Amino acid sequence: MRGKVYVIGLDGGTFDLLKPWMEAGRLPRLQAMTHNGVSGELESVVPPVTGPAWTSFITGKNPGKHGVFEFKLMDRNTYQYHVIDPQSRRGQSLWDLIGRHGGRAVVLNLPIIYPPEKVNGVMVSGFLTPSGRRDFVYPPEMLDEIEQKFGPYALYPPVPFFAATESDENIEQFLQGITHQLDYQFRVAQYLAEKVNPHFLMLHIHGGDLIGHWLWHLVDQAHPHYDPAAAEKHGAAIFEYFRRFDEAVGKLADGAGEDTTFLIVSDHGNGTIHTAIDLNNWLLEQGYIALKDTPATRLKYRMWKMGFSLEALLRKRWLRAGLGKLAKRIIKGGTESPLDPMRKGAGRAARLRLTYHDVDWPRTKAFCYASVFGQMIINVTGLWSQGCVSPGAEYRAIRDQLVRQLSQLRDPRTGQLVDGHTFLKDEVYRGSYMDDAPDMTFVPLHRGYLAGGYRFISNKIFFPMPLMTGFHRMNGLMLGTGPALRSGTTITGARIIDVCPTVLYLMGLPIPRDIDGEVLTDMVAEPFLKENVIEFAEAVDTEQATAATLTAEEEADIIGRLQSLGYL
Numbered sequence: 001m002r003g004k005v006y007v008i009g010l011d012g013g014t015f016d017l018l019k020p021w022m023e024a025g026r027l028p029r030l031q032a033m034t035h036n037g038v039s040g041e042l043e044s045v046v047p048p049v050t051g052p053a054w055t056s057f058i059t060g061k062n063p064g065k066h067g068v069f070e071f072k073l074m075d076r077n078t079y080q081y082h083v084i085d086p087q088s089r090r091g092q093s094l095w096d097l098i099g100r101h102g103g104r105a106v107v108l109n110l111p112i113i114y115p116p117e118k119v120n121g122v123m124v125s126g127f128l129t130p131s132g133r134r135d136f137v138y139p140p141e142m143l144d145e146i147e148q149k150f151g152p153y154a155l156y157p158p159v160p161f162f163a164a165t166e167s168d169e170n171i172e173q174f175l176q177g178i179t180h181q182l183d184y185q186f187r188v189a190q191y192l193a194e195k196v197n198p199h200f201l202m203l204h205i206h207g208g209d210l211i212g213h214w215l216w217h218l219v220d221q222a223h224p225h226y227d228p229a230a231a232e233k234h235g236a237a238i239f240e241y242f243r244r245f246d247e248a249v250g251k252l253a254d255g256a257g258e259d260t261t262f263l264i265v266s267d268h269g270n271g272t273i274h275t276a277i278d279l280n281n282w283l284l285e286q287g288y289i290a291l292k293d294t295p296a297t298r299l300k301y302r303m304w305k306m307g308f309s310l311e312a313l314l315r316k317r318w319l320r321a322g323l324g325k326l327a328k329r330i331i332k333g334g335t336e337s338p339l340d341p342m343r344k345g346a347g348r349a350a351r352l353r354l355t356y357h358d359v360d361w362p363r364t365k366a367f368c369y370a371s372v373f374g375q376m377i378i379n380v381t382g383l384w385s386q387g388c389v390s391p392g393a394e395y396r397a398i399r400d401q402l403v404r405q406l407s408q409l410r411d412p413r414t415g416q417l418v419d420g421h422t423f424l425k426d427e428v429y430r431g432s433y434m435d436d437a438p439d440m441t442f443v444p445l446h447r448g449y450l451a452g453g454y455r456f457i458s459n460k461i462f463f464p465m466p467l468m469t470g471f472h473r474m475n476g477l478m479l480g481t482g483p484a485l486r487s488g489t490t491i492t493g494a495r496i497i498d499v500c501p502t503v504l505y506l507m508g509l510p511i512p513r514d515i516d517g518e519v520l521t522d523m524v525a526e527p528f529l530k531e532n533v534i535e536f537a538e539a540v541d542t543e544q545a546t547a548a549t550l551t552a553e554e555e556a557d558i559i560g561r562l563q564s565l566g567y568l
């Protein structure tokens with residue numbers, strides 16, 4: 001093992017937010033890293049989403065090879081989805097590769113990992129751990145040791161419902177919650193770094209992304225809902241979060257020693273969103289989704305067109321109940337989805353609502369399965385149990401027609417083109433999981449639109465984005481310092497899949513040939529490059545990771561948490 005590498009994963013971290021503070025000298029450690037080391041944007045995966053992006057980070061592979069395209073995976077037989085777990089991932093992880101060479105690893109709080117893997121070191125799962133479970137640490141006895149020193153493990157971020165639209169008090173509590181979690185998790189990292197003396201340490205920090213989703217209208221003056229008074233009120237606490245991050249990074253880096261390569265990476269950026277686009281409603285309008293031809297479905301459809309939808313009922317209920325009361329109830333309920341009270345309350349009315357049960361799958365040519373990421377599926381015969389589109393010419397015709405129509409999609413309120421980009425699966429993915437890949441992904445994020453497929457909860461195609469005010473962008477970030485890296489160098493063109501092979505190279509380990517990323521030689525100092533050739537090794541088949549055995553309640557709990565955080 002040639003050297004140690006520490007990586008801090010700042011979820012959703014972007015220079016768009018941090019750079020002005022860095023340049024003003026208010027985040028001195030991050031600023032020093034740009035002077036003494038390398039920095040640059042880090043391109044995420046398509047779509048720029050936490051689950052696939054971190055999986056590409058830890059494997060160095062594109063989603064077509066590791067099989068994680070989203071937080072959920074749709075079953076081609078039932079058209080239902082389940083939440084991903086480590087078993088959904090293929091491809092050796094950084095810590096597998098390091099462990100095989102005798103290296104010790106400490107891996108903390110990555111969102112996609114539960115149950116924890118048996119690493120040569122310590123692993124703590126992230127926020128996809130079902131509530132109440134105590135088996136999120138490996139080795140298991142380490143949990144008591146950590147909690148004796150630091151108190152109950154701060155595993156879950158606070159639920160930010162209505163943080164953006166509700167009281168100042170909620171926003172303050174939310175910021176206090178993520179700041180506590182940040183402090184706690186850095187203290188644990190520091191402790192384990194000293195105790196285990198790992199060759200590789202990785203800590204995932206979640207709060208940056210939550211600020212990105214829920215409080216972006218307080219940091220972006222160009223946001224349509226920018227509120228100067230609220231920005232003034234909460235700006236200091238938002239900055240304080242990143243100041244503590246900066247300080248904690250400094251402490252951990254100092255403890256790691258000068259021979260350690262220290263990286264900060266993010267899985268994607270963040271930016272303003274203002275409008276949601278419901279692609280399923282659009283596909284229904286365009287005739288790609290067919291509904292059953294039964295009296296009941298025809299009635300439900302007519303009622304839905306007239307406005308009898310979950311969203312409309314929810315809105316009325318909020319008005320009746322008073323938004324504040326409902327918000328408090330939801331926040332008290334912890335991980336409950338904002339729609340759950342409505343679902344329960346809807347009771348009899350639910351039977352009259354248009355749902356996925358009304359979809360006539362054998363006549364449906366395309367649908368969107370992701371809630372918020374614009375991923376669309378063409379219902380291909382032989383691949384989907386009720387597919388109706390022949391692979392080949394018919395598939396290509398429908399795909400190309402969809403691309404054309406999406407490129408012409410206009411916001412009816414402004415008449416402006418949405419101007420999203422449609423990524424085709426063959427362009428962005430390759431590998432043995434192509435059958436699981438969405439056929440196309442429509443990403444209009446740069447214009448402030450969040451495209452997704454809901455289950456007819458609203459009868460509108462375009463509607464103002466409820467609750468969330470920011471969402472992901474392709475431009476993550478990377479900062480790095482260490483004896484092997486250049487100083488004062490800005491790098492361009494780095495991709496998140498490049499980090500894994502770069503870390504392996506810096507540690508003196510061979511890079512398996514099936515890794516898609518490339519060593520970021522632009523960030524490596526000349527003498528190091530000259531002395532150390534990049535070595536490759538044959539790919540090793542991974543053993544399948546242990547699946548999480550979750551009860552139905554636990555899976556529902558995780559789905560609720562993902563919804564509450566804005567990921568589903």
Ligand SMILES: [Zn+2]
Nearest residue numbers: 011012050267
């Ligand atoms: Zn993320």
